[in-house]
Amino acid sequence: MTSDLFETDVVIIGAGPVGLFAVFELGLLDLNCHLIDILDKPGGQCAELYPEKPIYDIPAWPVISGEGLVDKLMEQIKPFDAQFHLGEMVTELERTGENGFIVRTDAGTGIKAKVVVVAAGGGSFQPKRPPIAGIEDYEGSSVFYSVRRMEDFRGHNLLIAGGGDSALDWTLNLQPLAKSMTLVHRRPEFRAAPDSVNKMEALRDAGDLTFQLGQVMSLTGTGGQLEAAIVKTPDGEIEVPCTRLLPFFGLTMKLGPVADWGLNLHENLIPVDTEKFQTSEPGIFAIGDINTYPGKLKLILSGFHESALMAQAAKRIVHPDQRIVFQYTTSSSSLQKKLGVR
Amino acid sequence: MTKIIFIGRDGTRYELDAENGSTVMETAIKSGVPGIEAECGGACACATCHVYVDEAWADKTGVPEPMEEDMLDFAYDVRPTSRLSCQIRVSDDLDGLTVSVPEKQA
Numbered sequence: 001m002t003s004d005l006f007e008t009d010v011v012i013i014g015a016g017p018v019g020l021f022a023v024f025e026l027g028l029l030d031l032n033c034h035l036i037d038i039l040d041k042p043g044g045q046c047a048e049l050y051p052e053k054p055i056y057d058i059p060a061w062p063v064i065s066g067e068g069l070v071d072k073l074m075e076q077i078k079p080f081d082a083q084f085h086l087g088e089m090v091t092e093l094e095r096t097g098e099n100g101f102i103v104r105t106d107a108g109t110g111i112k113a114k115v116v117v118v119a120a121g122g123g124s125f126q127p128k129r130p131p132i133a134g135i136e137d138y139e140g141s142s143v144f145y146s147v148r149r150m151e152d153f154r155g156h157n158l159l160i161a162g163g164g165d166s167a168l169d170w171t172l173n174l175q176p177l178a179k180s181m182t183l184v185h186r187r188p189e190f191r192a193a194p195d196s197v198n199k200m201e202a203l204r205d206a207g208d209l210t211f212q213l214g215q216v217m218s219l220t221g222t223g224g225q226l227e228a229a230i231v232k233t234p235d236g237e238i239e240v241p242c243t244r245l246l247p248f249f250g251l252t253m254k255l256g257p258v259a260d261w262g263l264n265l266h267e268n269l270i271p272v273d274t275e276k277f278q279t280s281e282p283g284i285f286a287i288g289d290i291n292t293y294p295g296k297l298k299l300i301l302s303g304f305h306e307s308a309l310m311a312q313a314a315k316r317i318v319h320p321d322q323r324i325v326f327q328y329t330t331s332s333s334s335l336q337k338k339l340g341v342r
Numbered sequence: 343m344t345k346i347i348f349i350g351r352d353g354t355r356y357e358l359d360a361e362n363g364s365t366v367m368e369t370a371i372k373s374g375v376p377g378i379e380a381e382c383g384g385a386c387a388c389a390t391c392h393v394y395v396d397e398a399w400a401d402k403t404g405v406p407e408p409m410e411e412d413m414l415d416f417a418y419d420v421r422p423t424s425r426l427s428c429q430i431r432v433s434d435d436l437d438g439l440t441v442s443v444p445e446k447q448a
Contacts, residue, residue: 049387131418131446163415186420191412215420232419249416249448252381252388 004109006083008034009318011103011113013090013258016044018288018303019119020073025311027080028335031318034111036103038124040087043070045121048251059301069300079340085109089124093261099283099317115314118263118270118279118286119303122253130161130247133218142226143219143245147174155179157241159229161216162248163187168196170246171209181209182240184216184231212240219245258290266292276313277306283317285310344432348375348393349442360432366441367391367428377443384428389416390447395423395430396440403430403439418446 010026012019015037023033041047046055046066054063064072088105093116096102103111127145129135135143147153147170158178160171163185169192175181183200190197203209214233221227228239255268263270264280269292272278277285287310288303296302315324329335336342346369348356360369370378370391379390386409395403400423406414410429414420427441 049382050385053385053387128416128448130416131448163412186415187411189411191415215418217419 005102005112006034006110007112008032008083009113010034010115010117010314011036011101011111012082012117012119013103014044014119014121014288014290015039015042015084015086016119016121016288017046017069017073017300018121018307019044019117020070020077021304022117022119022287022307022310023077023080023082024073025307026314027077027082028329028338029311029315029324030338031115031311031314033080033082034085034113035082036085036088036090036105036109036111038087038089038126042074042084042086043067045253046070048125055300057299057301079338085111089256091257093284095281095283101283114283114318116284117310117314118258118284118290119288120258121289123255123258123268123290124253125251126254126256127247128249128252130216130249132216132247135219135247138219138221138224138226138245141224142221142243143247145247147246150174150177153177153244156244158182158244158246159184159216159240159242160246160248161185163190163192164248164250165192165196166248167246168192168200170248172196172199172203174246175203175209182212182242183209184212184214184229184240186213186215188213212238214238216245216247275309277310278313285314344434344437344439346432346436347438347440348378349440350375351377351443351445362433364432365428366393366430366432366439367426369432370427375443377447378427379447380428386410386413386426386429388448389413389426391427392417392420392444392447393425393427393441394421394444395425396442397423399436399439399441402435416448417444418448419444 009031010033012035015035051067088107091106092104094102100114101116153174154177157180159182161184171183204211214231216229217232218230228241231240270286272286272291274293279286287306289298327335343359346358346360356375358373367380381390382388410426
């Protein structure tokens with residue numbers, strides 16, 4: 001593990017649309033930001049769940065796609081040069097002695113900041129556990145949702161379930177190491193790169209892997225050691241012998257470690273005030289879908305408003321000696337300088 | 343008003359008034375039919391509003407679009423008449439449509 005320790009004004013947890021816009025509002029007030037997100041790209045749900053879906057309620061954009069919105073936000077915050085830590089999950093948030101915090105991630109990154117902004121939406125994206133009866137008993141010993149070390153799969157009878165890019169990629173990558181490789185998917189079509197599908201089919205035709213049409217219904221084995229999967233096929237149930245199962249059924253949102261940071265929670269949401277959007281802990285703010293207050297609407301536009309008000313309060317914490325002069329971007333030469341348009 | 347009938351996991355029958363133009367999922371959520379979760383709110387981005395369309399109705403509800411078919415990969419025990427209920431739009435033609443709630447949502 002590395003132990004990089006960064007120092008900045010504000011750490012934003014979550015790089016979805018609201019976290020991104022917070023960079024803008026904080027930037028106008030001369031506050032520097034680091035953002036952390038578990039996904040390997042900025043945009044949160046907009047990027048992961050609905051990049052191509054049209055959004056109709058962004059002010060002044062009669063219609064914009066999830067990806068389009070993220071691109072525009074990235075362009076808008078460019079002048080502020082925020083630092084992104086992608087593919088990392090925040091595991092710890094600790095208060096340091098003198099009114100500050102250290103945020104640590106599962107990749108060993110540590111960031112020291114005066115203010116923490118939780119913009120975590122519906123929580124962190126994590127691999128979806130398929131609804132297979134008794135799968136918990138095998139997780140971590142025979143069932144894995146990601147591949148940390150390919151070597152761990154050498155010599156195993158591998159079963160991979162799913163029809164997306166992850167399923168296909170790992171089928172191709174692990175096939176040379178495996179004792180046997182079976183890919184199970186409920187239909188002959190895949191939502192994966194055509195090239196990967198072609199390669200998989202070539203291996204199948206050469207007899208180097210088995211493609212099984214069907215759905216995994218249950219598992220058999222003892223003491224966490226997998227022996228076989230029961231697969232429902234168009235011709236009835238069959239038993240597929242296997243010692244390792246890798247299910248790839250996409251991502252789902254889980255609240256995750258947010259629950260352990262000592263913040264008051266209400267039904268997995270973080271209550272805030274509506275003046276500063278501050279949590280029960282001074283210096284920690286929550287904006288966007290993760291917060292709650294009377295009248296809260298889970299809309300991107302509400303998150304944008306919350307960002308602006310939060311930034312004012314964050315400014316007072318980071319620069320308590322500075323007076324905040326309210327300015328418009330249309331007329332203020334100092335704001336325009338920050339935006340690089342003057 | 344169009345009637346939509348949901349058969350719950352325990353066999354309970356929910357006969358609901360549905361608004362034309364809304365979706366079968368929205369009809370279920372409004373009345374709190376157990377087992378229809380609709381985590382993503384109808385964006386066809388999860389598979390938690392999965393239903394089995396009664397075979398007699400399968401022709402009228404049609405077949406899933408490719409995007410819905412992709413999402414069905416994440417559902418549990420997908421069958422020939424499986425649909426995501428957020429992708430079935432209510433109309434007069436579907437008066438009396440019967441769907442059942444699967445044992446589990448993804």
